[in-house]
Amino acid sequence: MTEQHSTTEAPRQVFLVGLTTNNGSFNYEIEELGNLAKANNLEPVETFTQKLERPNPALYFGKGKVEELAEAVKTYDVDMIIANDELSPSQIRNLEKETNVTVVDRTGLILDIFAQRAQTKEAKLQVQLARLQYQLPRLRTSMSVSLDQQTGAGGGGFTSRGAGETKLEESRRRITAQMVHIRQDLASLTKSDTTRTVRRNSNDLANVALVGYTNAGKSTLMNRLLKRFGVGADTDTSKQVFEKNMLFATLNTTVRQLTLPDKKQFLLSDTVGFVSKLPHNLVAAFKSTLQEAASADLLLQVVDVSDDHYKEMMATTEATLAEVGIHDIPMITIYNKADRTELTYPELSGENAITISALDTASQDALITLIKQQIFKDVTTVKLHVPFDKGGISAKLAANHTFITEDYDEHGSLITVELSQLERELFKEYII
Numbered sequence: 001m002t003e004q005h006s007t008t009e010a011p012r013q014v015f016l017v018g019l020t021t022n023n024g025s026f027n028y029e030i031e032e033l034g035n036l037a038k039a040n041n042l043e044p045v046e047t048f049t050q051k052l053e054r055p056n057p058a059l060y061f062g063k064g065k066v067e068e069l070a071e072a073v074k075t076y077d078v079d080m081i082i083a084n085d086e087l088s089p090s091q092i093r094n095l096e097k098e099t100n101v102t103v104v105d106r107t108g109l110i111l112d113i114f115a116q117r118a119q120t121k122e123a124k125l126q127v128q129l130a131r132l133q134y135q136l137p138r139l140r141t142s143m144s145v146s147l148d149q150q151t152g153a154g155g156g157g158f159t160s161r162g163a164g165e166t167k168l169e170e171s172r173r174r175i176t177a178q179m180v181h182i183r184q185d186l187a188s189l190t191k192s193d194t195t196r197t198v199r200r201n202s203n204d205l206a207n208v209a210l211v212g213y214t215n216a217g218k219s220t221l222m223n224r225l226l227k228r229f230g231v232g233a234d235t236d237t238s239k240q241v242f243e244k245n246m247l248f249a250t251l252n253t254t255v256r257q258l259t260l261p262d263k264k265q266f267l268l269s270d271t272v273g274f275v276s277k278l279p280h281n282l283v284a285a286f287k288s289t290l291q292e293a294a295s296a297d298l299l300l301q302v303v304d305v306s307d308d309h310y311k312e313m314m315a316t317t318e319a320t321l322a323e324v325g326i327h328d329i330p331m332i333t334i335y336n337k338a339d340r341t342e343l344t345y346p347e348l349s350g351e352n353a354i355t356i357s358a359l360d361t362a363s364q365d366a367l368i369t370l371i372k373q374q375i376f377k378d379v380t381t382v383k384l385h386v387p388f389d390k391g392g393i394s395a396k397l398a399a400n401h402t403f404i405t406e407d408y409d410e411h412g413s414l415i416t417v418e419l420s421q422l423e424r425e426l427f428k429e430y431i432i
């Protein structure tokens with residue numbers, strides 16, 4: 001894995017290759033692989049498939065198919081081959097030898113995209129760690145390549161191999177040491193994160209987390225809601241999150257507080273999107289980033305319903321959530337980008353599901369109503385009588401609630417207001 005194909009120049013032409021027998025969603029996977037390639041400034045010009053029971057251990061494809069591929073590489077003059085599955089170091093090496101072009105597997109491709117997109121210190125460290133983990137067992141490959149280049153020979157003789165072994169050991173030690181370092185740095189970052197989480201939790205605000213497939217519209221939805229209900233985000237764009245029509249626009253987690261017109265508040269978080277076959281190293285590396293979703297009271301799964309493969313994308317999201325250990329959190333499914341389909345919106349689409357366009361105000365309102373029903377479930381309307389000498393209580397209530405009615409008698413204020421179970425407990429002596 002090198003940076004050589006991560007440029008901003010004209011896209012380099014590539015072939016996609018894949019085996020058709022591994023599962024039933026092959027077309028979706030290849031389309032997704034093509035999008036991943038495009039996200040890395042590569043242009044897929046042709047797809048080669050072979051029906052095999054299992055990958056050929058030496059070459060991934062069968063011998064005849066590899067010969068065909070090598071011919072086509074020459075004809076099309078492509079720069080690279082991208083495989084749909086994770087390849088072994090020797091499969092990569094052998095395929096490169098047979099075809100004379102760089103071979104990258106799906107995992108390598110995703111790691112490269114993440115490496116380019118990472119902005120925050122935490123994301124950078126997480127991606128670097130995942131890359132090193134990926135490189136470690138593949139060191140022999142890159143070593144043999146650089147040895148071949150150094151000696152100008154194909155295999156290298158006994159002495160050069162000896163020198164290579166020492167170098168290999170050296171590199172392995174260096175990478176392992178680097179990984180220890182990164183883990184320490186990450187741990188200290190995570191510690192301060194945990195402190196933040198504790199502080200927020202003590203605030204008692206409900207935690208709502210946007211999750212879903214990459215490019216579904218999570219950040220867009222976050223920004224639209226922030227613009228209307230965030231503090232200062234309507235004018236201060238630095239309070240907004242990054243949204244763009246590309247895979248993995250977001251790699252970090254952002255948490256913001258929303259205050260609704262009725263003064264009800266909750267926390268909303270936006271986080272990294274998912275893709276199928278997300279490399280395990282990467283999922284592990286991003287576990288702390290996904291912490292926010294793991295501790296959420298409510299998940300909002302954003303789905304790009306205008307994509308033909310949206311059902312597979314939902315399955316991918318659910319599988320990834322399970323992989324990072326996120327279970328049993330109530331979820332609202334948001335069928336987003338309905339403006340690009342024939343569907344009517346906003347419209348409830350079954351229990352805990354809604355069809356919307358993130359760009360449309362009525363949709364945002366309908367979504368907020370649904371969210372409120374979920375997170376303020378235990379809220380009921382009560383009537384309070386607060387004596388005049390307890391003016392502090394009325395002020396406290398007024399700071400966080402909109403009073404439905406407010407009246408006075410000779411002893412104090414009569415207030416009708418919506419309170420949660422906890423608040424009803426706190427103010428029970430005033431409830432009439």
Ligand SMILES: Nc1nc2c(ncn2[C@@H]2O[C@H](COP(=O)(O)OP(=O)(O)OP(=O)(O)O)[C@@H](O)[C@H]2O)c(=O)[nH]1
Nearest residue numbers: 215216217218219220244245248249250273337358
């Ligand atoms: N037409 C339309 N476009 C939308 C809608 N929601 C989002 N988009 C577009 O979809 C693209 C991706 O949006 P993002 O909000 O960056 O997607 P994301 O889910 O945050 O993606 P990642 O950060 O990569 O996981 C952007 O170009 C948005 O403008 C919608 O409701 N309708």
Ligand SMILES: [Mg+2]
Nearest residue numbers: 218219249250
């Ligand atoms: Mg995003």
